[in-house]
Amino acid sequence: MAGEPRKLAxxxxxxxxxxxxxxxRLAAAGYDILINYLSSEAAAAKLAAGLGELGAAAWTQRADVSREDQVAALFAAADGTGRELALVINNVGIYNPIALREIDSGQWQRTIATNLNGAFHVCRQALGRLRAGGQIINIGVAGNQLNQAxxxxxxxxxxxxxxxxxTRALAAEYAPDGVRLNMVSPGQLANSIGELGGAPGRVPLGxxxxxxxxxxxxxxxLGADxxxxxxxxxxxxxRL
Ligand SMILES: NC(=O)c1ccc[n+]([C@@H]2O[C@H](COP(=O)([O-])OP(=O)(O)OC[C@H]3O[C@@H](n4cnc5c(N)ncnc54)[C@H](OP(=O)(O)O)[C@@H]3O)[C@@H](O)[C@H]2O)c1
Known part of the structure; x- marks a missing residue:
């Protein structure tokens, strides 16, 4: 993106x-960044400062993605940056492993409200702004069609x-506008709070x-047009 105005992620x-x-990584790749957080205000501010040292402009905005009004405010903040929105990553995901027979309706509602409805609110706001060439990447989980963990x-x-x-439905709907939606689905990631423990032994690549x-x-x-x-x-x- 050298020589071009920086776009917003x-x-x-x-x-x-x-x-x-x-x-x-996005800052190093040439994007300015709007950091959404919920409770990690100090960490968000520290990250914004770090992105500045990489040459990126960065903003922080608190928003609970499960709340449609707060997501609208998040995108108003994106508008306020004066940058063209080019990329949105729906990274929020909450994970609290409990057997279905023990789960209460509160957890069920929270998970769906955050992981699914939150992404829906974000996609709706984003798709009203992204121009041709823009894209949304949703973060899933490996084996998410198996519905079992x-x-x-x-x-x-x-x-x-x-x-x-x-993701698939919106990808089909917005392809004629030149806007792409894809999903990236990690397996077990090291150094994360959701660590299952002992996963390497179950991963074919070890x-x-x-x-x-x-x-x-x-x-x-990003470049796969x-x-x-x-x-x-x-x-x-x-989980192959
Ligand atoms: N880690 C793994 O092993 C793994 C594996 C497969 C898939 N994934 C997926 O990868 C993504 C990131 O995972 P992670 O392990 O990095 O997660 P994480 O460390 O638990 O961080 C989750 C983030 O989500 C934010 N958040 C939670 N509820 C929110 C809400 N209602 N509104 C706005 N923000 C909210 C938290 O914000 P605050 O800190 O500001 O509260 C936090 O920054 C998730 O979608 C997860 O499902 C992770």
Whole structure:
């Protein structure tokens, strides 16, 4: 993007974990960044300062993605940057593995409201703004069509499976506008709070994934003009 005006990338749940790593890589790739956070205000501010050192402009905006009004405010903040929105990454995902027989309706509602409805609110706002060449990348989970994870977290897997269908449906609907939607679905990532433990032994390629492995798939999608509605599993063959 050398010589061109920098475009805006909005990453949800970006103050820590995978979202933080993606912001660092996107800044180095030439994007200015709008960092969405929910509770990690200090981490978001620290990340924004770090992105500045990489030469990117960065803004932070608190928003609970499950709340449509707060997502509208998030995108108003995107408008306020004066940059053209070119990329949105729906990275927010909550995971609290409980067997379906033990789950209460509160957790069910929270998971669907955050992982699925949140992404829906974000997509709706984004699709009203993205121009031809713009794209949305939704973060799923490997094996999300199996709807099964070690006998638990079924709410999580259903939310991600539905998000994949939303990705495909919107990809078909917006392809004529030149706007692409894809999903990147990690397997078990090392150094994450959702760590299952002992996953490398179950991964055909013999190790947990890294945030950098996920970035490589996203980096590919950024320039993959003919790819839409795809789901790239970054899982070392896990759950094949
Ligand atoms: N880590 C893994 O092993 C793994 C594997 C497969 C897929 N994934 C997917 O990868 C994505 C990132 O995972 P991660 O491990 O990096 O997650 P994480 O460390 O648990 O971080 C989750 C992020 O989501 C934000 N968040 C939660 N609820 C929110 C809400 N209602 N509104 C706005 N932000 C909210 C949190 O913000 P605050 O900190 O500001 O509260 C946090 O930054 C998720 O979609 C997850 O499902 C992860």
């Amino acid at each position: 909005l990453v949800t749940g970006a103050a820590r974990g995978l979202g933080r790593h993606l912001c660092l 070690e006998g638990s977290a079924t709410d999580y897997y259903i939310s991600k499976a539905a998000l994949l269908q939303l 190790r947990d994934g890294s945030f950098e492995d996920v970035w490589q798939a996203i980096d590919y999608l 003919y790819v839409t509605g795809a789901n790239i599993e970054v899982a070392g063959g896990y």
